[in-house]
Amino acid sequence: MGKYLVRRLLKSLLTVFISITLTFLIIRLMPADPVSLMVDPKLSPEVQAEMRRGFGLDKPVPVQFVIYIGNLLKGDLGLSFKTREPVTTVLMQRLPWTLLLMFTTLVSSLAVGIPVGIAAAKRRNSHFDRIVNVIVTLSISIFIPFISFAFLYVFGYLLGILPTGGAYTPPPGHGFAYFLDVARHAVLPTLTLFLGNCATIILYSRNSMLDVLKEDYIRTAAAKGWDDRYVTRVHALKNALIPTVTITGLMMGSMIGGAIMTETIYAWPGVGRLIYDSVNAMDYPVLQGAFLLLSVTVVVMNILTDLVVSKLDPRIRLGGGKA
Amino acid sequence: MKRSPSKRGFVPAFKKNKLGMVGLVGVALFIMVGLAAPLLAAYPKGYGTELYMKPSLLHPFGTDGLGLDILSQIIWGARTSIYVSFVAVLLAFAIGVPAGLVSGYFKGWAGGVIDTLIDVFLTLPILPLIIVIAAVIGSSIGNVAVVIGLFSWPSLARVTRNATLRVSEMQFVEAARCLGIKKRAILFKHILIVIIGPILVNLTLVMATSVLSEAGLSFLGLGDPTTWSWGTIIKKAWDAGAVIDTPNPWWWWFSPSMAIILYVVCFNSLGNAINDALNPKSRD
Numbered sequence: 001m002g003k004y005l006v007r008r009l010l011k012s013l014l015t016v017f018i019s020i021t022l023t024f025l026i027i028r029l030m031p032a033d034p035v036s037l038m039v040d041p042k043l044s045p046e047v048q049a050e051m052r053r054g055f056g057l058d059k060p061v062p063v064q065f066v067i068y069i070g071n072l073l074k075g076d077l078g079l080s081f082k083t084r085e086p087v088t089t090v091l092m093q094r095l096p097w098t099l100l101l102m103f104t105t106l107v108s109s110l111a112v113g114i115p116v117g118i119a120a121a122k123r124r125n126s127h128f129d130r131i132v133n134v135i136v137t138l139s140i141s142i143f144i145p146f147i148s149f150a151f152l153y154v155f156g157y158l159l160g161i162l163p164t165g166g167a168y169t170p171p172p173g174h175g176f177a178y179f180l181d182v183a184r185h186a187v188l189p190t191l192t193l194f195l196g197n198c199a200t201i202i203l204y205s206r207n208s209m210l211d212v213l214k215e216d217y218i219r220t221a222a223a224k225g226w227d228d229r230y231v232t233r234v235h236a237l238k239n240a241l242i243p244t245v246t247i248t249g250l251m252m253g254s255m256i257g258g259a260i261m262t263e264t265i266y267a268w269p270g271v272g273r274l275i276y277d278s279v280n281a282m283d284y285p286v287l288q289g290a291f292l293l294l295s296v297t298v299v300v301m302n303i304l305t306d307l308v309v310s311k312l313d314p315r316i317r318l319g320g321g322k323a
Numbered sequence: 324m325k326r327s328p329s330k331r332g333f334v335p336a337f338k339k340n341k342l343g344m345v346g347l348v349g350v351a352l353f354i355m356v357g358l359a360a361p362l363l364a365a366y367p368k369g370y371g372t373e374l375y376m377k378p379s380l381l382h383p384f385g386t387d388g389l390g391l392d393i394l395s396q397i398i399w400g401a402r403t404s405i406y407v408s409f410v411a412v413l414l415a416f417a418i419g420v421p422a423g424l425v426s427g428y429f430k431g432w433a434g435g436v437i438d439t440l441i442d443v444f445l446t447l448p449i450l451p452l453i454i455v456i457a458a459v460i461g462s463s464i465g466n467v468a469v470v471i472g473l474f475s476w477p478s479l480a481r482v483t484r485n486a487t488l489r490v491s492e493m494q495f496v497e498a499a500r501c502l503g504i505k506k507r508a509i510l511f512k513h514i515l516i517v518i519i520g521p522i523l524v525n526l527t528l529v530m531a532t533s534v535l536s537e538a539g540l541s542f543l544g545l546g547d548p549t550t551w552s553w554g555t556i557i558k559k560a561w562d563a564g565a566v567i568d569t570p571n572p573w574w575w576w577f578s579p580s581m582a583i584i585l586y587v588v589c590f591n592s593l594g595n596a597i598n599d600a601l602n603p604k605s606r607d
Binding site: 011014138140141143144146149153156157249250252254256257260261264265275278279282284288298299 | 439442443445446447448449450451452454455456458459531535538539542543544545557561566567571573576577580583584587588591592
């Protein structure tokens with residue numbers, strides 16, 4: 001493993017630490033009484049006192065921080081105000097649905113975005129390139145509720161061919177029927193997230209392909225008389241992919257922001273919809289936990305893209321020697 | 324004073340860009356509508372008698388489920404959007420530019436630490452963080468604007484840092500250093516003026532994204548219930564089932580969404596045009 005990867009891993013750890021610190025500070029530094037924000041006012045006084053001791057709210061702030069981190073390491077994020085269940089349990093029920101949505105979005109965006117971006121770069125300033133550019137410009141600045149409403153209006157209301165909410169038709173079925181049912185429910189949320197993310201990937205793969213095509217080694221390969229498609233596929237593609245993969249990692253944060261609104265609108269039972277429900281219920285422990293969980297998800301995704309980049313770029317894999 | 328060659332070409336190059344001019348006019352219109360809202364429309368409140376009216380001459384964008392005129396709501400929403408984006412831009416500028424300048428100019432540990440912080444905040448999922456904070460501190464429009472602003476600086480800092488890194492190696496900076504000019508003056512006078520272009524471009528992006536964030540927050544129920552914003556209108560339409568239920572007053576959610584999209588597209592094309600006019604090479 002190169003120095004580069006070690007540095008990236010340390011940065012990931014730092015990112016997680018900063019999000020933990022932020023969630024800790026948000027509640028403690030607010031002008032309102034932190035105790036009433038942390039401890040459910042509906043509970044009996046004895047239970048409240050017990051929870052205060054559990055959170056360490058009777059001790060000074062630095063000690064509270066240490067207790068907080070200790071609890072986190074044990075997977076203890078407190079109890080949900082709304083359901084009285086441990087926050088960890090609540091989150092873990094929701095996480096697979098969000099991961100499913102993100103995974104399908106990511107795979108479809110990459111599968112469509114990279115070929116389209118490269119085709120646009122190869123045919124620069126053609127009609128195809130111009131049309132792609134207009135679509136990309138519009139899709140990048142899209143407001144997610146709007147595009148969701150438009151999809152719901154057309155496919156759910158006018159045509160009535162796709163479900164308008166939820167992840168499956170209750171009660172959940174079994175086997176292949178269940179799979180089909182979930183897939184039908186996932187079409188519109190995935191499509192909604194796909195638009196913006198695919199546009200970003202098209203933009204970056206087009207631009208980096210344009211940069212790579214200007215390189216001397218491409219001209220050399222062409223001068224040797226190799227087939228244009230071969231040069232694109234073998235010589236240019238790999239180098240053009242590096243910025244695209246990097247931006248895919250950076251996209252995760254905003255993708256999760258989009259997922260919150262998408263899940264809310266389509267009543268998709270993931271972490272995003274949980275955030276919306278918790279906002280309305282003023283369920284602070286769940287909100288904090290959800291933010292932490294999403295940060296960790298983003299960091300893990302970033303580590304994965306780093307590994308892909310280091311596979312693509314031998315300078316990173318080998319550079320810096322052993323570490 | 325002699326004008327630098329890049330400045331000489333900026334205005335003509337900008338004027339040639341049709342999309343950029345459209346963006347500029349659009350931005351000017353939005354700002355004027357926002358400022359003049361009290362003159363253009365009465366503040367929509369209470370309830371009217373004409374519920375769910377389709378767009379007509381009297382109500383160009385129709386009326387909502389309370390019989391209020393949607394055009395007036397959008398005009399007052401423009402005021403909120405302008406307010407939120409200016410607060411966000413001011414805060415992003417106040418934090419991001421010094422952070423970028425310092426981390427780009429000082430190569431030592433100070434630069435490294437700030438650079439790492441920029442990276443970390445660029446990776447964090449910012450919208451969930453803003454949601455948590457807004458939920459805890461309560462969502463007045465002032466709070467929402469400040470929180471959005473507080474987390475809009477990382478991309479600006481990154482742009483400033485990259486530009487500073489490039490410029491701080493140039494000879495005029497070295498000359499300034501040799502003349503014994505204070506570091507603060509070098510940073511905020513000599514360097515900042517040269518790199519103001521990319522900063523300006525990024526600020527237009529912050530204007531656009533901050534309105535998207537505000538609309539998102541309002542849509543999730545974290546907006547200010549006493550202020551009209553485009554996100555609030557969309558939330559009300561959504562809560563009233565205006566999207567998939569019958570009767571289906573599509574104009575209720577369609578017009579505020581169009582306002583948001585136009586606002587974002589105008590600022591983005593303004594930014595693109597500034598960028599192109601500053602770098603004639605990138606236009607080919």
